[in-house]
Structure formats: C-alpha cells, structure tokens
Amino acid sequence: MAAQQDLPGRIEDYALLSDLRSAALVGLDGSVDWLCLPRFDSPSCFGRLLGDDGAGRWLLAPTAPVTSVRRRYRDTTLVLETEFETQDGVVRVVDAMPPHADGGMDEPKLVRTVEGVSGEVEMRLRWVVRFAYGDSTPWVRRVRVGEQDHILAVAGPHAVVLRGDRLPYRVHHERAHEAVFTVAEGQRLAWTMEFTTTPDDPNPAVDPYAEIARTERFWHEWQARISYEGPHQEALRRSLATLKALTYAPTGGIVAAPTTSLPEALGGERNWDYRYCWLRDATLTLLAFDSFGCTQEALAWRSWLLRAVAGDPADLQIMYAIDGERHLLEWEVGWLPGYHGAKPVRVGNAAFDQLQLDVYGEVMDALHLARERGVTESAESWALQRGLLRHLELIWEQPDRGLWEVRGPDRHFTHSRVMIWVAFDRAVRAVEEDGLPGPVDRWRELRDAVHAEVLAKGWNDEVGAFTQYYGGTDLDAATLLIPAVGFLPGNDPRVQATVTAIERQLKHGDLVDRYTTTAGESSVDGLSGHEGSFLACSFWFVDALALCGRRQDAEAMFERLVALANDVGLLAEEYDHDARRFTGNFPQAFSHLALVNSAAILYGDQAGRHEASRR
Numbered sequence: 001m002a003a004q005q006d007l008p009g010r011i012e013d014y015a016l017l018s019d020l021r022s023a024a025l026v027g028l029d030g031s032v033d034w035l036c037l038p039r040f041d042s043p044s045c046f047g048r049l050l051g052d053d054g055a056g057r058w059l060l061a062p063t064a065p066v067t068s069v070r071r072r073y074r075d076t077t078l079v080l081e082t083e084f085e086t087q088d089g090v091v092r093v094v095d096a097m098p099p100h101a102d103g104g105m106d107e108p109k110l111v112r113t114v115e116g117v118s119g120e121v122e123m124r125l126r127w128v129v130r131f132a133y134g135d136s137t138p139w140v141r142r143v144r145v146g147e148q149d150h151i152l153a154v155a156g157p158h159a160v161v162l163r164g165d166r167l168p169y170r171v172h173h174e175r176a177h178e179a180v181f182t183v184a185e186g187q188r189l190a191w192t193m194e195f196t197t198t199p200d201d202p203n204p205a206v207d208p209y210a211e212i213a214r215t216e217r218f219w220h221e222w223q224a225r226i227s228y229e230g231p232h233q234e235a236l237r238r239s240l241a242t243l244k245a246l247t248y249a250p251t252g253g254i255v256a257a258p259t260t261s262l263p264e265a266l267g268g269e270r271n272w273d274y275r276y277c278w279l280r281d282a283t284l285t286l287l288a289f290d291s292f293g294c295t296q297e298a299l300a301w302r303s304w305l306l307r308a309v310a311g312d313p314a315d316l317q318i319m320y321a322i323d324g325e326r327h328l329l330e331w332e333v334g335w336l337p338g339y340h341g342a343k344p345v346r347v348g349n350a351a352f353d354q355l356q357l358d359v360y361g362e363v364m365d366a367l368h369l370a371r372e373r374g375v376t377e378s379a380e381s382w383a384l385q386r387g388l389l390r391h392l393e394l395i396w397e398q399p400d401r402g403l404w405e406v407r408g409p410d411r412h413f414t415h416s417r418v419m420i421w422v423a424f425d426r427a428v429r430a431v432e433e434d435g436l437p438g439p440v441d442r443w444r445e446l447r448d449a450v451h452a453e454v455l456a457k458g459w460n461d462e463v464g465a466f467t468q469y470y471g472g473t474d475l476d477a478a479t480l481l482i483p484a485v486g487f488l489p490g491n492d493p494r495v496q497a498t499v500t501a502i503e504r505q506l507k508h509g510d511l512v513d514r515y516t517t518t519a520g521e522s523s524v525d526g527l528s529g530h531e532g533s534f535l536a537c538s539f540w541f542v543d544a545l546a547l548c549g550r551r552q553d554a555e556a557m558f559e560r561l562v563a564l565a566n567d568v569g570l571l572a573e574e575y576d577h578d579a580r581r582f583t584g585n586f587p588q589a590f591s592h593l594a595l596v597n598s599a600a601i602l603y604g605d606q607a608g609r610h611e612a613s614r615r
C-alpha cells in the first residue's frame with residue numbers, strides 16, 4: 001500500500017486539463033493530484049500535489065507494476081491519453097474536463113475512461129476527496145436514483161457527485177474509497193465527477209464519451225482560429241492552448257498558473273499562489289493571442305480589465321481575482337506539508353497591493369497593439385487609459401517593487417522606468433497615429449523626460465550595462481526587453497553590451513536567471529535561498545538576440561528551450577539547471593506566453609516589426 005501513500009511526482013510528470021473555469025493536474029502515475037472546484041482559486045478537493053494521499057487524489061492505474069507509460073494529448077486538444085503497459089497487457093486511460101458552455105448552467109466536471117488495448121489488466125481506482133485544501137473530510141454516501149447509484153461527498157459548502165461503471169467502496173480503517181477490477185481488450189469503462197451546489201438534487205448524469213467528444217471538438221474548433229504555418233507548430237499550438245486553458249471563461253480573466261506554492265527552489269520558501277489575474281501576465285498573454293489571430297480573447301480580456309479597474313484609476317491594482325475581486329489576503333495553510341516538504345503553502349498573494357509601475361506600460365502597450373490589429377477603441381476603454389495616464393503623471397517618480405514583486409525595499413527599478421516610458425509613448429502614438437483625443441504635448445514631455453532619466457541613471461558606465469535599479473550594480477534580465485518594447489533599437493551599443501553582460505552573469509547554458517539572488521541584508525527580493533532560472537527570461541534572451549541581429553543564435557537557442565517542455569509540451573515557471581527539473585508553479589502562463597512571443601518575433605507575420613514600429 002506504501003506506493004499509494006507516497007509523495008506526488010516531479011512537476012514535469014503532470015499534464016493539464018481545464019474546463020476554462022478550473023484545472024486539474026494528472027500525473028504519469030494516473031493520479032489526479034490537483035483540482036480546485038468550482039474555480040481555479042477555490043480550495044482544492046484533490047491536493048496531493050502539496051502533501052500526500054491524505055490531501056486528496058483520484059488514482060486510476062494498473063495494480064501491477066507498470067513497465068512503460070506513454071502519454072499524449074489527442075492532437076492539439078486537451079483530451080489526455082495515458083497508456084500503461086504491464087506484463088498482463090495494455091490499458092489506455094482518457095481524461096478530460098469538458099469546456100464550460102458559454103452561458104451554460106453546467107457544473108465543472110472531470111471525465112475519466114479506461115479502455116483495454118490488449119491482454120487483461122487489473123486496475124485500481126482510489127478516490128480520496130478532501131475539501132478545503134485537505135482540511136475537510138467529507139461525509140461520503142452511496143445514493144440510488146432510479147436504477148443507478150452515485151456517490152455523494154459533502155462537507156459544508158462543498159459537494160461532488162461521482163458516477164461510473166465501477167463505483168468504489170470505503171476502504172476499511174481508511175478515509176478513502178477504492179475499486180479493483182479488470183479491463184480486457186476491447187472493454188471500456190467510464191466515470192464522471194461533478195461539482196454540485198445542490199447535492200440532494202444534482203444535475204442529471206451525462207454521457208461521458210459524448211463529453212469527451214465535445215471536449216475534443218471544442219479544442220479543434222478553437223485551434224482552427226490560429227493562423228500559423230511556420231516552424232515549431234506543435235509547441236506554439238500547445239502554448240496557445242495552455243494560455244486559453246488558463247482563461248476563466250465567465251469573465252475573461254487569465255490566471256498566471258493553476259497552482260499555488262510549487263516551489264521556485266526545491267524544498268525552499270519561495271512558494272506563491274498564482275491562481276490570480278496579474279495585469280502584467282494577462283496583458284502579455286493577450287499580445288501572444290493577438291499575434292496569432294485570437295482577437296476574441298483580446299476583446300474578452302479588455303472587458304475584464306474595464307470591469308476590474310472600473311472606478312478611480314488611483315485604485316489600480318497589479319493583480320485581481322479572476323472575477324475582479326481586489327482583496328487577495330495571503331495566508332499560510334499550516335496543515336499542508338507542501339510540495340515534497342517545501343513550506344509554507346500560501347493561499348492569496350500579498351503582492352496584490354504593491355506598487356509596480358511597469359503595469360501601466362504593459363496595459364497601454366497591449367491596448368496599443370490591439371488597436372494596431374484593428375480592435376477599435378470604445379469610449380470607455382480610451383477613457384480608462386486616459387485615467388490611468390492621469391494617475392501615472394502623479395506617481396511616476398516614485399520607487400516601486402518592480403515586475404519581480406520584490407519583498408525587499410522599494411527602488412527605482414530600471415525595467416519599471418522603461419515601462420513608464422512605454423505608457424507615455426503609446427499614449428502619444430494613440431493621438432498621433434489613431435487620432436484619439438488627449439494632452440499629447442504633456443505626454444510627449446513626460447515620455448522624453450523618463451527616456452533621458454533611464455539613460456542617465458539606469459545605464460552604468462562601470463558595469464557597462466543597464467543595471468537592475470538606479471544606483472545599483474547588479475543586472476536584471478528584464479532589461480533584455482529594452483529593444484522589444486522599442487525603448488532603444490537592438491543595434492544600440494548599450495543594448496548589445498547589456499545582452500553580453502547578462503550572457504556572462506545570468507545565463508547558464510540556455511537558462512537565464514531573473515537576477516542574482518543573495519541572502520541577507522543585501523538581498524534585493526527580501527527572501528532567503530536561491531531559485532531556478534526563469535524560463536520567460538530565457539525566451540526574452542532569444543528575442544534580444546534576434547533584435548540585436550544574431551538571428552541564427554536566436555533560432556538555435558529557441559529550439560533548445562522548446563525542447564525543455566515536458567512530454568506533453570508544458571512548461572513550469574522556472575528550471576533548476578543542476579537538478580534538471582522544473583520548479584515553480586505549473587504550467588505557467590508567463591513561460592508559455594514568452595515562448596509564443598519569441599515565435600512571433602522569429603517566425604510570425606509580425607516578425608521584424610518590433611524595432612520598426614514600436615519606437
């Protein structure tokens with residue numbers, strides 16, 4: 001029994017399912033180890049990822065030792081097939097979360113089927129439901145409706161219904177349910193587990209096979225909208241599908257990742273909850289969508305933004321909940337041991353009320369590019385941007401926490417200052433190029449002032465590079481974005497020198513650290529320990545190489561980075577180059593959107609446009 005109680009797999013062992021409201025992670029061992037219902041940011045009902053069997057899981061796997069596992073998504077969809085080979089034969093487990101139907105009353109559900117491929121294989125289904133991040137053991141009972149039984153697990157506000165061909169029974173002396181059965185070649189069995197707010201009267205049963213077919217159709221139709229025929233099709237389509245999967249369909253908000261507290265350093269304390277919508281990550285995601293023809297997502301996100309930011313621009317936050325909720329109070333889940341012991345497990349995110357001035361630039365840039373691609377500005381959306389700029393005029397000189405959301409002191413981070421320039425630059429261009437009304441002379445003056453300031457204070461002659469913050473000597477991979485946003489061209493000697501310095505100091509093979517983590521008083525981020533290399537920064541390095549004229553190097557590095565994805569094309573936030581393992585939350589939008597944006601620079605319709613048109 002020990003094998004069932006053990007720890008979760010490596011981060012790269014997981015595949016993602018999503019119904020555009022929440023997501024599940026399925027391990028190579030056939031165990032669903034992460035699921036929060038009914039939303040991405042709800043408490044988990046399967047939380048083994050951050051603990052063990054006792055935090056909840058749903059295992060569906062052979063009882064005998066597995067000699068090999070093969071896994072793939074069906075084509076470009078999010079229907080997952082895992083084939084287990086044992087000495088007795090081969091079985092295929094198919095997993096899906098049927099997508100939320102627009103305006104539908106359907107509740108989130110997980111569908112699992114098993115098909116006998118050859119021989120006869122004994123399978124174990126082990127179902128351990130723990131609500132409230134593992135803290136709440138439900139009352140589980142078998143209910144008969146007409147000719148059919150289902151199992152209901154209820155605890156306070158949480159309830160799920162399990163239906164299927166082999167319902168599990170309570171395991172003596174364990175708070176778990178199990179079924180053991182055999183599957184012969186050609187035979188198939190199915191289960192659905194559905195969230196319900198009305199446990200005494202749940203939604204009627206659905207046909208699991210029809211739901212899987214619907215899921216497949218949905219993703220095929222979605223992929224048909226992507227206009228791209230260039231290299232690395234598969235990686236690009238998987239990344240775009242992953243970004244779509246992280247979108248909360250009812251509002252258009254996009255989560256940074258579906259997990260909390262997967263550690264940035266194995267065993268460390270750098271563990272954060274990413275199940276929220278960061279303006280930075282979401283706007284960059286929007287750019288990624290937009291580069292490949294997904295305009296609907298751009299509009300949905302703009303509506304989300306208008307709702308979330310509504311009211312006083314002075315109240316702008318850097319992140320919100322997926323429904324626009326503002327207070328993301330951070331707390332520690334003391335009873336969960338954390339991923340392989342990495343404590344604490346955090347829920348909420350204290351960064352929500354930080355000042356991060358780069359966000360103004362990212363929002364203005366995303367809306368500028370949406371305009372360039374034909375999305376017309378509504379009266380409200382331009383009024384919102386003018387309001388943001390009015391507020392930025394008042395606060396732009398302040399120090400902030402920067403895009404890395406440091407928990408150390410506020411500083412004048414060079415990247416933040418560059419993005420302030422972007423905000424005013426895009427405002428000026430809205431007037432000059434799109435004829436929108438606004439105080440263009442004042443915006444021009446501010447744009448030029450911040451440009452001069454960055455060149456005077458962000459550049460350090462002794463270091464021979466743009467530094468992380470004014471007066472400092474450390475480097476920051478975020479300055480790689482200087483040519484991509486058009487602040488300086490890629491052939492500017494200061495840009496080229498910064499790329500060379502970062503290559504020397506922050507790059508290990510193809511992996512680039514965000515900055516140098518140091519412990520103690522001098523630590524810029526206020527945290528202890530080190531972290532893995534940041535995958536998005538590694539892709540930014542590719543972009544900088546391309547924009548500096550080193551295209552061949554850029555393409556070769558891009559290819560190697562793409563190969564770091566796991567067997568089903570997914571990327572975590574970071575990569576530990578010594579352990580050769582993913583670290584940080586998973587799968588992470590930032591990494592996937594950076595991959596997509598690199599592909600857009602290297603191979604997209606927009607290739608080469610950055611330097612010419614974004615200045």
Ligand SMILES: OC[C@H]1O[C@H](O[C@H]2O[C@H](CO)[C@@H](O)[C@H](O)[C@H]2O)[C@H](O)[C@@H](O)[C@@H]1O
Pocket residue numbers: 256272273274278280281349350351403404405406407525590
């Ligand atoms: O490293 C410290 C910070 O880490 C998280 O922030 C990171 O993730 C965000 C979401 O992807 C991203 O927008 C940000 O740039 C990253 O630094 C965490 O959410 C913060 O609370 C934490 O201070």
